[in-house]
Amino acid sequence: MSEHSADQPVTPLNVVGRSLERNDGLGHVTGRDIYTADRTFPGMLHLKLVRSPVHHARLRGIDLRESEKVPGYVAALTAGDVPHNLYTILGLIGVEPEEEWVLTPIGERVRFKGEGVAAIVAETEAAALEAVARARLDLEELPAVFDMDEALAPGAPVVTHWGNNTFMYEGHECRRVRFGDVEAGFASADHIIEGEYRASPIEHAPVETTGCIAVPDPNGRFTVYTNTQALYFSLDNTSIILQVPGNRLRFIGGMVGGGFGGKVDVIVEPLATLAAMKTGRPVRFVYSRAEEMQISSTRSPEIIRIKDGVMADGRIVARKVVGLMDCGAYSRQTPYAVTKFAANAAGPYNIANVWIDGYCVYTNRTPTSAMRGFGVTMGSFALEVQMDKIAERVGLDPWTIRLRNAYRNGDIKPHRKVVEDATLIETIQAAAKLVGVELAPELQAMTSAPRQAEPEGAVR
Amino acid sequence: MTVANYFQPESVPEAIGLLADHGPELLVIAGGTIAMPLINEGISLPSQVMGLRRAGLDGINLDGYTMRIGAMVTLTRLGEQYHVPLLATDAGRIAGWSIRNMATVGGNIFAPPPAGDLATALLALDARLTISGAHGERELALADFWTGFMTTSLEPDELLTSISVPLDVEPSAFIKFGRKQANTPSVVTVAVTAGRIALGAVGPHPIRARQAETVLAAGLLDRATIATAADAAAAECDPATDAIATDWYRRRMVRVMVERALTELAAKSKGKEA
């Protein structure tokens, strides 16, 4: 309770402290809420993508002659139909360069198995699927890479168009944080403790698959019903890709059957809207379950390597963290994830000497993207296992190790932000009380109040 | 290709007549739990389909020493009968409630590994199949029915109509080991009864662990014999690697689960609680 509120009069609270029924509760429990794929429109067409069956190849040709013969086939879109075909979804927040194709042009490389090469629109979903099955692609296969260490080694197949397999941060191969002098810290430490932590990709697997329906309005605008988690993000990117002003697009959403970060990639709206423009009819583009599991983005695989210099009393005096995050064939949200990682990779601890390298690594895997705390969640896993390892090595318990290293108000984090409103120490103390662990008096007496003196052993 | 005809024959002769008319082009569906996902995904594109729900194949008949189960009896229904506890237990461990209401005993015999849990128990029971065709009826042991991965000796003009199992075979033991507690594909399935050991998900189809059975036949069902039999079963199985488990893990789990199943069987044989 802050000092501020002690002086405030107590007013009756209408919402805080009460259990409220959500305003979509009734619609959900009666099954009456309308989700994207529940909608249907007169004359609605179905869009399905012709996708690369191989991981890495030069696209030499697309043959849709047999597709066109399927009863119900209406139209196809290829790279030349897309006004702004090369894009990056984070372009909206200034991330460069543009690197992902909406549809792969002939002469360019497909970079992951499932990459979309042509869009086929048909009267029924079955006709679209059959037309897709009859498409023939001329592909010159190339060596592929699926492992990050391999991708970073000399001689690896190159995924990007700029020659190396890392996203470039202002000319650097990784996001870097430098604070103090880790080598001097290691030299002064009583223990050097290293750990390597790996996380597998995780598919969000929402029960509702990704999808949208783009409907031409009578006034030349388009209404797009979509289950994206990021309505304005999707609208703006569609505007860029189709080169139409945003005020010609009306996006309707908010009813999402599970997202978890898996519906932020703006992957269906641009093509559905383009197809609606080309045909003048509503176009539905909804992922099958197989597409949702195989093609849609996942949480990135990660390798986090930590090297700590630790004193006999448990204080960490130097921490070096190198994190590799596999963005797959295209970077999507991972550059942002790596930036977040770098900002948090020392953990909530007061460490005088820190070196962090965060890499966004390209491989020929399915592009990865956002998922629940992306960039930080797995980092926390790695850091906290490492803390337990440290505790074991120096002969202290996990509570002591964390409290001794916990940051406090006024401490400077490695990326130069000053710690404010810290409650880590108090939270650990409350947790100990909750589970019946009695902390030593010196630990129980700790608070997040600013330190009075320089931390012992600091090397700057 | 869209489906041109969906036939719903109301008798076995009618079904066989349709098979004779259309040959291998006619896709036969029982519960639909295997065929319909493939059709829905556009992987299977049949033009002519025959469904067997109305063909009168859903009866369960007892006759003296055997129970004759119609090929279209659902897993739920099989789970409710008490004449052959091994089958009731097995059926209840497959998929979830809705799928059990649809999936059939006959269909399970054609389910590719790692599916085929019920077929595994039927194999342990030394089930006999009745197959009807244009030329009449024939019977053969389930053990002789599979010829390889997803292939059987069923001729294009034939229909599996019923499965017979002996009634008096208790005690038995059944273990389905998966990665979840329920509604999960098998890492390994084990069914043991009357000196027979059947394994599922560790071969091109459910298999009898014959070497292990020889070990059992030679001695008492004591700890040492059980261990030796389990070793033999692990050595003679032929597991594949798939998204569920690797071949080496399946082989290890055969060792563990066969031992557990035989131990359970031994305890039951002595009349004690397992």
Add this chain to the structure above:
Amino acid sequence: MGSVVINLNLAGREVELLVKPLATLQSVLRNQLGLTSVKEGCRQGGCGSCTVLIDGEPMMSCLLPVQDVAGRTVTTMEGLNSPEGPTPIQQAFLDHHGYQCGYCTPGMEIVTTALLEHNPQPTRDQIVEALAGNVCRCTGYQPIVASIAAAAASAGEEVR
């Protein structure tokens, strides 16, 4: 293309439909009858969001040729909804937050309806087993189990 006329009994109403051969019950309910409480999650019988009752028994409508249930009673959420407000099962799901995104909810409630019909006093294990074929990616299942236990209790019996 050989469309066929069939009859279904939907929530006490006889409905006559023209259907394509092997059309699934799911596609007919959603696309021809507008009964979109029947969801589409996988079309493989793996997620349970398409669960309906056929003569009171739960089945996956995505795997069921509609012609196979001609003449039978089909129950969807629309057939269970009441104009007077949430049914007891629905109220229990509201009270115990047995939903988040809502996509699996109709399927869960359909199975619940069948479960409590068969077994008005299910144990917790029996509830969990009944739900084995229905996937929820949001709640972690505990609030759903709690909702069902509460629904059973509110029907006047104690849950063991």
